[in-house]
Amino acid sequence: MVHSVDHVTGALGDWLLASFPDVALALGSVTSAKDKPTIRVALADLYVEPSGNRLSPTVVLRLDYRIMVEADDPLVQHRYLGEIAFALAENPALAMAMPDADPVILQMERRTDEPLGLAVSTSLLRARTRTLAPPVLHAPVLHVDTMGTIEGVVESPDGLAIAGAVVELPALRLVQTTGLDGRFRFDAPGGVTRSLEVIARKQRFSKTVVAKPGQTLTLQLSLES
Incomplete structure (x- = not known):
């Protein structure tokens, strides 16, 4: 199976729900739960990383996520964020949610210029598509005008x-x-x-x-x- 952005986002959400079953999950702009803490997963940015080599067989897509916890009690918010950080550090691969594919490795980053939350990044690799030229049935004839x-x-x-x-x-x-x-x-x-x-x-x-x-x-x- 080839990874896609929605597979990774869904796998990240499934992994969080499996690890923290007592909270609600919100992907993107979905409304938060009112009766219990909510883990919100947002795709903050995605872009193709420059390889510097057009002949490289793969294209690398960088995905940047923000994982935030919404709760009425700030202590509950901080506790869940800490537990999520520990869980990601101990098991950064999302292999259990996508058994037919290679594991996706998540990396946490510290960003002090953003609201409280976890900055998580990963990269997807995809083989470049190459268009085959049609077979040549006749030798080409070139007409060159003198300059x-x-x-x-x-x-x-x-x-x-x-x-x-x-x-x-x-x-x-x-x-x-x-x-x-x-x-x-x-x-x-x-x-x-x-x-x-x-x-x-x-x-x-x-x-x-x-x-x-x-x-x-x-x-x-x-x-x-």
Whole structure:
């Protein structure tokens, strides 16, 4: 049998009732009993623990429970909480409630920033589901469109390379910054044959030209007013 969250919550409740038959049990927001103390079990949080390895065969789900005792007499409340803590410390496995599965080990934690109660955690392991690829009946045929390039250099009117100029192809949403040699290169997707606007900018100065894939450009950008 594979563990699930409701199996663990139910097993925890069954274990508490078997250990403390003279109290009532409330799961989550169920109304408490009026004539005797009530043990309330609430699932406070659950989350998948990061494994750091996507190839791991299992997924780990962390479950955080809060076990609280509701009673008119605070001494009764404290006594039951202490007895529950002792019982969990002596037998943290819920194997008796789920005989067909591996035991679930509960761990108590101390949390001083929450109301009086026991913080209990456990982890569930589940094998990752893997989708098998359909069988290949025919060898795949790939059609690759050649990519055109628009490349060039940004330079000053006297032929010096301009580094740090921003070069943009607005139609393809492509942007580059020139290096020390002032050069740039864009690979246009296959099938693009139309003319494209190329804009070079630095500071408040700009230069705009129109080019087709396959062209090599020289954009002269004057940085003086």
